[in-house]
Amino acid sequence: MNNQKAKHLITKFLTHQASIADLDELEIWLQDPKNEHLFNSYVQTNYAVEFEMRQFEANDLKRNLQELMVEEKTTIRLKKWRQVISYAAAAVFAGLLVTGYFLKDDIFNKNIETTPRIVNNNIEVGSNKATLTLEDGSQINLEKGTSYQMHNAKSNGEKIEYIAEEGNKTKLANNILTIPRGGMFHLVLADKTEVWLNSESQLKYPVNFIKGDTRKVELVYGEGYFVVSPSTEQEGSKFIVSNQFQEIEVLGTEFNIKAYKNEKNIYTTLVEGKVSVSTVTTKIVLEPSQQANLNLNDDSIDIATVNVDSEISWKNGDFSFRRKPLGEIMKVLSRWYDIDVNFEVPELEKALFNGALGRDQNIEDILNTIKNFGIIKDYEIINKTILLK
Template structure:
């Protein structure tokens, strides 16, 4: 036990963290002579641990540091045995030299680390307009590579891509045998897209989202199925309701503006109304929303509740921003994963227990977000390729 105490005291002195009482205790143990072998082993170990670290200084600089240390006045210490005094002086010099070199190495390594992290962050660019359309016939169309103008595809589908990248989807003949085919628009992680459906409804899809709909938009009900997040501006058609199906609920409207957040890896599905009126139904409940309200479906308990909405935060993604208001870190980093196409891991951090707020443009590289998250949370973020580690 005393040997462990001796090692601890030496470490405290070596790192300049020991208080006067600990230094005095260490001096007494050294003076006793009972720890000579352990002291030699510890000194050797410190040198062995230090040797592999490449000094940032030139040989000339190292020699000048050593000369300065040797010429500096050693702390006054009264030890009974001259031999012990010489030993302690050599320990002090060795510790001082290692501290000088160690600090230099630390700053060099820190600067190198920071430069590496800045480079890694600069390589992770924000998402962009990209998606693919899978027609009911099985044909796959990469929308971001589609040329501007109108093109005809199988199943009576005509796609027009505008100069600003919007996709206008038209069914030339929904009365044919392909009318019931299901089409799917998918945005990947790091992608978003805007599409106009055959009835004139405009849809903005957030990253990692999927929207399914049939060719037959002349039926009594206009129905789509959503996984992920989308903002809808529904064309008003009397007696032809527009239904959005998610995995656990149905949102029914006639003509209105609303946002549906229904990612499969979230605990809640949230429908937010900006204009008009919508009815949101789960298996057990239904809620009628007015503008500025949202329906929150707790998936674990299948519980639907109504609440006031923060429209600025809800619509931030569609307006090209990240806006966080007292949002937990787990939720924030899920958005980071989707938009920047990265994988986030937490190391010794409970992300649900940490709240933060801030604003940054979604057009910025990931470094813009890191500059917000690190100072607010006091955490560190390390980037290795497309792996983002959040740690203490």
């Protein structure tokens, strides 16, 4: 069996499209030790692996794969009437599931044969960069490879850190940190609260806090991950994150807020501790692993239990998508790569994708992964605009 056919069978296995004959052939191929490296490399390079599952031993991977193939064969025999097999295995491959609505052999083969049209691809991977606006309105560009320092703050181009000033201040001076499309940045406030800001985000905050008073910052728009310095270390002062639609009160916790411009939902995800989410009409309290979804159309709040690691994967250098529509996924990618995305067929926006991808990958690698699983047939890149077909 040649390598191309092996890759085809691996894809069919991972998406539960393989027949018993396919699995038998793949199992025989894997018994040859020289094929183990190709298998590991192919899966890790070309296919989405849930980020928490990326650390594994090759021997364990091979053994678990063979165990899962046995389970797959048994399931096929018992449930031939089902087109797509749904099961959750406790082995390493439990997190390696990538699916699309339209994955069929003929589509997969077409994807292999077609070559994307690429004209002047100047799309760059996102990086650490931000614009710092001082109280007097002056602006400073922060980016990787540069440094900045003033009396109460310093930056190495990847993080800006404020130093608490002694004395009880009676007037607060505010700075604004703005993250452009294609950027992210790490901020340490004067009280040691840490904030990671995602692409296309803006945070307004005091350069110093008044001891004993409520600490308040404003997520003007975008997405931020907060690790809040406990109130017990700040003379009991509470910490509040606000925007124009809601206010979040915390005592000492970790949470993520996603409140992008021109979107009708704000998501608050609690990692540790406890927070209250308040609007003009509603107030709810979140427990760890819960997510509040504020619908701006009717001011209603829904609460759901979510996979926290998936929701905050951007902070750790990953995209993690759990049965997300392609339209929503491309919004995320467009911010990180600073691109425009169009769909040749509107129905493509509803196709689901499940898996994780590295934020350090170039855009062509990510698009090829989505294409190889049959979610799209092909794509075009012209300058910084992508057309999905």
